[in-house]
Amino acid sequence: MSTLRVIxxxxxxxxxxxxxxxxxxALGSCVALVLQHPLTMTAGLVHxxxxxxxxxxxxxxxxxxxxxxxxxxxLIRMVLGxxxxxxxxxSGLIAKLAGGATVWRKDSQFHVGERNVAAVTRxxxxxxxxxxxxxxxxSPSRTVTVxxxxxxxxxxxxxxxxxVRL
Amino acid sequence: xDEKAAMRMRVLVVDDEPTARQVxxxxxxxLGCEVVTAEDAVSAIALLxxxxxxxxxxxxxxxxxxxxxxxxxxxxRFAKRVNPGCAVLMITGFASLESAIxxxxxxxxxxxxxxxxxxxxxxxxxxxxxxxxxxxxAGAFAAYSSFRDEFLAILDQEAACQLVDQEAKARxxxxxxRQIDRIFQERRQWEQLIFEQREALTRIAAWVEELRExxxxxxxxxxxxxxxxxxxxxxx
Numbered sequence: 001m002s003t004l005r006v007i008x009x010x011x012x013x014x015x016x017x018x019x020x021x022x023x024x025x026a027l028g029s030c031v032a033l034v035l036q037h038p039l040t041m042t043a044g045l046v047h048x049x050x051x052x053x054x055x056x057x058x059x060x061x062x063x064x065x066x067x068x069x070x071x072x073x074x075l076i077r078m079v080l081g082x083x084x085x086x087x088x089x090x091s092g093l094i095a096k097l098a099g100g101a102t103v104w105r106k107d108s109q110f111h112v113g114e115r116n117v118a119a120v121t122r123x124x125x126x127x128x129x130x131x132x133x134x135x136x137x138x139s140p141s142r143t144v145t146v147x148x149x150x151x152x153x154x155x156x157x158x159x160x161x162x163x164v165r166l
Numbered sequence: 167x168d169e170k171a172a173m174r175m176r177v178l179v180v181d182d183e184p185t186a187r188q189v190x191x192x193x194x195x196x197l198g199c200e201v202v203t204a205e206d207a208v209s210a211i212a213l214l215x216x217x218x219x220x221x222x223x224x225x226x227x228x229x230x231x232x233x234x235x236x237x238x239x240x241x242x243r244f245a246k247r248v249n250p251g252c253a254v255l256m257i258t259g260f261a262s263l264e265s266a267i268x269x270x271x272x273x274x275x276x277x278x279x280x281x282x283x284x285x286x287x288x289x290x291x292x293x294x295x296x297x298x299x300x301x302x303x304a305g306a307f308a309a310y311s312s313f314r315d316e317f318l319a320i321l322d323q324e325a326a327c328q329l330v331d332q333e334a335k336a337r338x339x340x341x342x343x344r345q346i347d348r349i350f351q352e353r354r355q356w357e358q359l360i361f362e363q364r365e366a367l368t369r370i371a372a373w374v375e376e377l378r379e380x381x382x383x384x385x386x387x388x389x390x391x392x393x394x395x396x397x398x399x400x401x402x
């Protein structure tokens with residue numbers, strides 16, 4: 001049975017039910033990392049808020065999905081577990097990434113979006129997981145939907161109603 | 167140092183002298199950090215390209231790749247290139263501000279003079295943690311370094327005129343450091359506030375987007391939703 005699973009900020013979901021939809025709404029500078037294991041048609045999505053948890057001692061344990069450095073290993077573990085495979089390198093896991101927009105003024109000194117994308121990209125490289133597609137940067141707010149089974153990832157832009165397929 | 171914050175800090179210790187390396191490792195571990203060691207610039211660079219570190223503590227005088235006797239400079243250059251937010255503490259052999267300035271100009275966060283004292287190590291790592299708690303650590307580091315750089319350079323010129331002795335210089339640097347830290351402390355509190363608001367707005371943005379799928383886009387409701395949506399999308 002197909003279900004729409006809505007993923008909130010700092011949350012994650014993994015599924016291998018064909019037809020399931022994993023969706024996260026209105027990513028600003030946050031990023032949605034999608035990990036897929038095409039062989040078993042398993043997919044997972046995590047909605048990441050910040051690049052690094054080093055300064056958030058309490059929140060880190062409570063909500064590992066908030067921070068790239070904890071969220072990436074977490075999602076890898078969850079997807080591999082659901083797919084029933086054991087190591088990320090050479091397992092056939094692939095990654096797609098969306099979000100990381102500059103949603104504030106151009107002169108914003110925080111660069112949260114850029115840093116989110118950089119952190120996730122670096123962590124994927126460390127775990128030897130290929131990043132096969134991405135729609136990042138710019139200024140739109142993005143809604144991401146993963147169709148489990150077909151593996152189609154759709155990114156909808158607001159404003160503009162533009163749709164990108166990853 | 168905040169025990170919990172330090173616990174997750176990953177520190178790379180680089181020193182070609184086994185005893186010094188061991189002492190440093192123990193010292194940093196005692197502060198609750200996770201420590202990885204390297205015995206020369208080449209293996210440090212290899213580690214930095216593979217793994218993520220919050221801070222690097224490196225000796226300046228050891229064999230390097232480009233610098234034959236100052237491998238620490240190669241380590242710092244590479245560390246800043248792969249991760250600008252990484253804080254490098256340079257250990258300098260002589261209590262001279264000249265080599266400290268040289269390290270700072272390459273992007274070192276701070277320097278420690280040999281022999282390394284436990285309390286000094288703790289104080290400097292504390293400062294690293296404090297600065298990494300800002301939203302853009304790379305920017306915070308850069309601002310901090312340029313402040314200090316400028317200051318050390320002025321002090322050095324003064325020293326040339328023999329107006330100030332080393333001890334007095336150290337005291338002045340200490341005082342300036344305290345002031346810079348205070349400014350950053352305040353900045354951190356602001357950033358924390360901005361963060362909490364951004365988080366709240368992010369939630370609202372997602373709910374609005376979800377609502378729009380269920381409610382008509384036309385009419386008063388649609389108009390209000392569009393307006394809320396565009397307002398919350400201007401978050402940090």
